[in-house]
Amino acid sequence: MKSSENLDFLFHPQTIAIAGVSENVNKFNFGLKFLEGLTQFGFKGKIYxxxxxxxxxxxKIIYSSLRDIPDRVDYIISAIPAPYTPQLVDDAAAIGVKAIHFFTSGFGEIENEEGKHLQQEVIARAQxxxxxxxxxxxxxxxxxRGGLTFNYDYAKTPGSVSMISQSGGNAAHCIxxxxxxxxxFSKVISMGNGADLNESDFLEYLAKDDETKIxxxxxxxxRQGPRFFKALQAAAKxxxxxxxxxGTSESGAEAAVSHTTALAGSDQVWEGVLRQTGAIRAGSIEEMMDVAVAFDHIAAPNGDRTAIVGIGGGASVILADEFSSAGLSLPKLxxxxxQKLIGVFPSEAGRIFKNPVDLNHFESPEKFFAALKILDQNVETDLLAIHVAxxxxxxxxxxxxxxxxxxxxQLIAQISKEMTKPLSVILHSYSSPDMKILAQKAAVxxxxQGIAAFPSIxxxxxxxxxxxxxHMRRAASPGSKRH
Amino acid sequence: MKSSENLDFLFHPQTIAIAGVSENVNKFNFGLKFLEGLTQFGFKGKIYxxxxxxxxxxxKIIYSSLRDIPDRVDYIISAIPAPYTPQLVDDAAAIGVKAIHFFTSGFGEIENEEGKHLQQEVIARAQxxxxxxxxxxxxxxxxxRGGLTFNYDYAKTPGSVSMISQSGGNAAHCIxxxxxxxxxFSKVISMGNGADLNESDFLEYLAKDDETKIxxxxxxxxRQGPRFFKALQAAAKxxxxxxxxxGTSESGAEAAVSHTTALAGSDQVWEGVLRQTGAIRAGSIEEMMDVAVAFDHIAAPNGDRTAIVGIGGGASVILADEFSSAGLSLPKLxxxxxQKLIGVFPSEAGRIFKNPVDLNHFESPEKFFAALKILDQNVETDLLAIHVAxxxxxxxxxxxxxxxxxxxxQLIAQISKEMTKPLSVILHSYSSPDMKILAQKAAVxxxxQGIAAFPSIxxxxxxxxxxxxxHMRRAASPGSKRH
Incomplete structure (x- = not known):
């Protein structure tokens, strides 16, 4: 078992060789796709x-062998067929390459023994x-930041969220x-079979990486249970x-083995691991990004007492149910x-000055703003959530x-600048094609503007x-620094 | 307690009077909005x-009183302030009107006793x-079918799903x-406080309504627990x-009282009621419509054994987990x-011929079609689900x-015509603005084409x-007819 390593060198190569680029332009020329992707993304180094x-x-010249490249090579992307990979590794070692990414599949994940042996052989030679x-x-x-990508159209803006993914498709979805x-994102790692660098290596690295905040x-x-547990504990701290x-179901676990050789383990064990390490469990890619949105966009609240405000009686009932069921507190106002709210709005049928506050209809921006200010300044709540149905x-x-x-x-953007309590926005009930487009524009x-917006209650x-x-667990544990 | 009544007359008025239409065009002239909505929707009768x-x-002449209308009036929409409603009811009774819809609020749902008394008074006069x-x-x-609507842009196509809603906003969302x-939809009823006709009346009616299939x-x-239980049992049968x-949380229950006077009752009791009556519980408007999509678009399957096919290893793991966790069976192939699947596809790394079947990438429509035919004809599965990530x-x-x-x-549309097993389609992982638009077009x-498509795994x-x-419960209970 290795100790934690600084893997910065993986993310900032100056030169990249792509093995498996052919002259044929077709949909199976994946080497070419990596080449085009990196070029369009603006990778600043040289690509061979x-x-x-x-x-x-x-x-660009296509070199017949790595050994012919007239330059130092920092990083290789391999899109060649699996049987040729042992030779590729030997050539890479001969010219002093420090890292290879194998897009190539046909190793440990396939159903015959051949693939498993090939994977062992390639990793042994690499080591x-x-x-x-x-x-x-x-x-x-x-x-x-390093100019690396596996797709044409990903954002060039660096951020502070990193991701380790045992699925390329789900990494893409997440991005x-x-x-x-x-x-x-700071760093997204699609790591596949993890035959050498695995989830524990990357977790240990990201825990110490200053560019990664989440x-x-x-x-x-x-693959290495006790090591992963420790790494997760350190990361979550x-x-x-x-x-x-x-892979928590029997069918899911079987699919996981076929997919990336991962042994899924029982869900009960995992529930315990996540709780004991202080990690946060998400139920889907979307949920994982929802949590990232919250940590990335919202300041730490002083407590869990939430005030919800918006328009709609039925929506208010559902909001109350969902927030309560998720364990958040919706205190009575x-x-x-x-009295202050009633002062802003002439007493009118249908308006509900409870929590959620149902403003019934949108009378004026000024009054909406005034209501938010009252909720921002009261002592009985810690967070604000505005919903738009x-x-x-x-x-x-x-x-x-x-x-x-x-x-x-526009109003929410203005409001968000003036609130002192953490604010989030819930966009919901946009089902018609027109409204889906409007909601999407609003979300973007x-x-x-850096406002946390969620797409459902x-x-x-x-x-x-x-x-x-x-944040409440951190506040309760005096040893931990506040995020 | 009344016995079940035929409420057909509510849905097919020939003449409608709208009380509270003023000459002023502004956003609080709700009477005018109903007038415009019905006109644009193509209501075929007369509107006064x-x-x-x-x-x-x-x-159009605005009549000073219902009594001045030179025609029989079948139905009234009231958008007048609450204090004037008792007089409206008396006028309506005088000219022989059979039904009034009160858009008007400010009755039992508000926080003072006045509203409750006014509601009692209005209902007593109506009776x-x-x-x-x-x-x-x-x-x-x-x-x-009756030309009735409460919004401009709802579909004019009649269907076979009906809805009872204690929230106007959620009825709109559902539509x-x-x-x-x-x-x-056949009939959507936003019933608000349900002071006269309530959820039990409408449920009894819809259970017998031939135009309503779901x-x-x-x-x-x-409001009337035992009556509702019976009505639900009859409807679900x-x-x-x-x-x-x-309204299952404390805050939600309180919001419900303020919203439409409804007493929510404990969640445990409701869980029991829904199970005993054979009703299907949904957790959100979207889930309710998902279930409606299934019943409306998919033929009854012979069992719960599902074959899933599509592209993506990570997606396959998540599909397996979610389907298993929902209680569906994913049998081994x-x-x-x-062998038949391997016959279609040259043996190739990355493809997983388990269930979910991961085709890794989209080689050709013919091969995809051939794979679906094999799954359609096998004996070990009852339903087919195609996923697109x-x-x-x-x-x-x-x-x-x-x-x-x-x-x-296009391929799925062709496939759906030739499959003998019930087929559904799962569109998922469309997060980028471009993909959201593509996914929406695909869904529409x-x-x-009447294909059941779901927007997430x-x-x-x-x-x-x-x-x-x-369907499995129905099949197991010999007394029930098959839907």
């Missing part, structure tokens, strides 16, 4: 395509050559989900660490607060709906309860 | 605006006059959610009956099925993604488990 056939791609391996069977690294919510992880199973553990805007035309949504977003606009309740719970 | 001020709106009341404090009726998924209900609480029961399409350009999504939708296209698993569970 490699293929035994030689040739040219654009104005002899002093090379660290990412994968095999994975998409590799996304790191905006898109996060980015669309205003969460940007760790997220999609885990199918782990250092920063919010959110884990999506899958004090007489003082209620799109489909509930009955009796108005499409143009009016557009007007309202735009007005709401709020995200671009339940997801908001779950994410906020985990976020608040983390 | 009423307001003591008189005047004209467009080319003396032989008038049935919808509401007060609600949006009323949406019934495409939009359903319509966007290809579910059309009943859905948003319930905050009930006659047709799939899906209930979203809210037989050697015969596996949008964000998992790594390494390809936006144009390629668009091409793939379009190709997939699939919905328009979890929602698909929950809806299908409820759908399949219903």
């Amino acid at each position: 395509p490699v293929n035994p056939t030689g040739g040219k791609i654009g104005d 002899r050559g002093g090379i660290r391996v990412i994968g095999p069977n994975c998409l590799g690294l996304y790191c905006p 898109q989900e996060g980015t669309s919510r205003g969460v940007y 760790i997220t992880a999609y885990i199918e199973g782990v 250092a920063k919010p660490t959110v884990v999506l553990k899958v 004090s007489d003082d607060t209620r 799109f489909d509930h805007f009955g009796l108005i035309s499409k143009a009016e709906k557009e007007f309202w949504v735009t007005a709401f977003v 606009e709020l995200a671009s 339940r997801r908001a309740a779950l994410a906020l309860s985990r976020f608040v719970g983390y | 605006p009423v307001n003591p001020t008189g005047g004209k709106i467009g080319d 003396r006059g032989g008038i049935r009341v919808i509401g007060p404090n609600c949006l009323g009726l949406y019934c495409p 939009q959610e359903g319509t966007s998924r290809g579910v059309y 009943i859905t209900a948003y319930i905050e609480g009930v 006659a047709k799939p009956t899906v209930v979203l029961k809210v 037989s050697d015969d099925t596996r 949008f964000d998992h399409f790594g390494l390809i350009s936006k144009a390629e993604k668009e091409f793939w999504v379009t190709a997939f939708v 296209e699939l919905a328009s 979890r929602r698909a698993a929950l809806a299908l488990s409820r759908f399949v569970g219903y």
